[in-house]
Amino acid sequence: MELLCPAGNLASLKAALNAGADAVYLGLKDDTNARSFAGLNFTPQKLQEAAKLVNSSKRKFYLTINTFPQPGQEKRWYQAIDLAAESGAHGLIVADISLLDYAHQHYPELPLHLSVQASATNLAALSFYREQFNIRRAVLPRVLSIKQVKDLAKVSPVDLEVFAFGSLCIMAEGRCQLSSYVTGESPNSGGSCSPARHVRWQEQDGKRLTRLNDVLIDCSGIKEQMGYPVVCKGRYLTEDTTNPQFLLESPTSLSTLDLIPELAAAGVVSLKIEGRQRSPAYVEQVTKVWRAALDKYLAAPECFQAQADWQAALAKVSEGQTTTLGAYERSWQ
């Protein structure tokens, strides 16, 4: 199983490689990728540097071009694909049908990975993308239970990649408009979920108010551990309740250390660590733990058990310092 780590910039990329990532994924410094936070991502020059570093350490890198081209500006997305091919990327992570088509036509040898933003959760969809565009791999949305992942892996015509650790996205990715409903910007159209410029924290009467484009997402204690403010992890009121509740999900991260044996047995080829917007220190910490866990599993699969110190190290960098198996666990659903 491949350990695939995020690289928001060169420092994170080096951290990931040093800590034992088998592969890294990264994006260009523009809205062709769904993590276009300011100060992140790669210019064409930096991409060349990244390619050199990855190749000299005999690992792989995948370029993420996973937004949906805006009308009249399609050329920029096509140019990004051209750049990926020239850079020697070992794979291209794409969601949009027109881009899959373009890449398949122009660079048939460049492996295509279906981005999670394409939201393909079943055999019929995966087979179709394979038949039409010869995708080699698909990244599964974080909505399937472990049983559903196993069932799909048995019959999938393409390799499967799953999210192993990081921010817990609770909606079918690529088909969630909560961020754009509140801010006007979404991962799909080239921004990111809850763009930082729309986030505002206020202290008032001993409480911290979290606002997203002036909409009150949460009201918390000053010392309370909070995650990054997204609409789905806010506290709201219903008609029947007077106490605000996390009606959709609380701030928590996804961690599947315990599932390593099951994911390996299912034949999942790649474990994805989320967090291109996180610091190099985060990337290093998380990669180290996952490298250790995977090595331990590979050395003696039958007696694998997640160690308490791994869990503790991951909890420290998790939202609200807690982790969950999310949708992998049916009871969560």
Add this chain to the structure above:
Amino acid sequence: MQISLGPLMYCWPKSNVYAFYEKVAESDIPLVYLGETVCTRRRQVKWSDYLALAKLLQASGKQVILSTLALIENSSELTELRKQIANGEFMIEANDMAAVAMARELKLPFVCGPSLNNYNRATLDKMATWGMQRFVMPVDLSRDWLRQVSTPATDYEVEVIGYGHLPLAHSARCFTARLKGLAKDGCDMACVQYPRGVLAQTQEHQPLLRLNGIQTQSAACCDLRQQFSTMATMGVSWFRVSPFSDDCIAVASALMAGEIGEVTTDACNGYWYGEAGMKLSVQP
């Protein structure tokens, strides 16, 4: 431009669903979508019931499209989907790529629903080669986007959700069951208690979302009725009313009679103007 009625996205008691569609049958709405798009656990109205309703509506002179599930996660849902697509009579609205794949395989025409990511002309033209006859604009797109993507004119029809609560997201998790302290597998079809979803408000009592099982909707009713003539001149073929009560039949009928109606202050229309979807803009 004509009026369509979108699929009922809520879980209503069977008798209410039948009563609703009997009224629809008596109306002069020319195009009706129906079917379960949100959750397979809802069994008030079964596939055979929907087929019966489709025949009733067709007999009253309407074009009927059967809408399919938005999030398909396992093989039993795929089996059901294949049965629906191969019904032999009615075109389907595909709300997941699985439905596009099957319709193409069976060489059947289809409508692309709003939850498919059709964001640009090249993608739409590709969809058309696979059999797409009409596409429903994703809810987050704007007037300017639509103008660009539909110029020059398309061979396929364009439909815009013009009135109703917007479907914003789908999750594996059932928010209604969670709210009631129930497991999804023992949800007791809790949705049936909420005929317009559960209203979620901010702690400042600002209405924000509607929780409808695994679906999350806009709390506000999107209202683009004032844009009716603009859409018509842009080549939009269908203005979709997304139903949430019997009143929607009256809204659709009034629109067909040329009565636009007043926009209320709790409505939203931001997406149409390229802004946050929840905003209410007064632009022309």
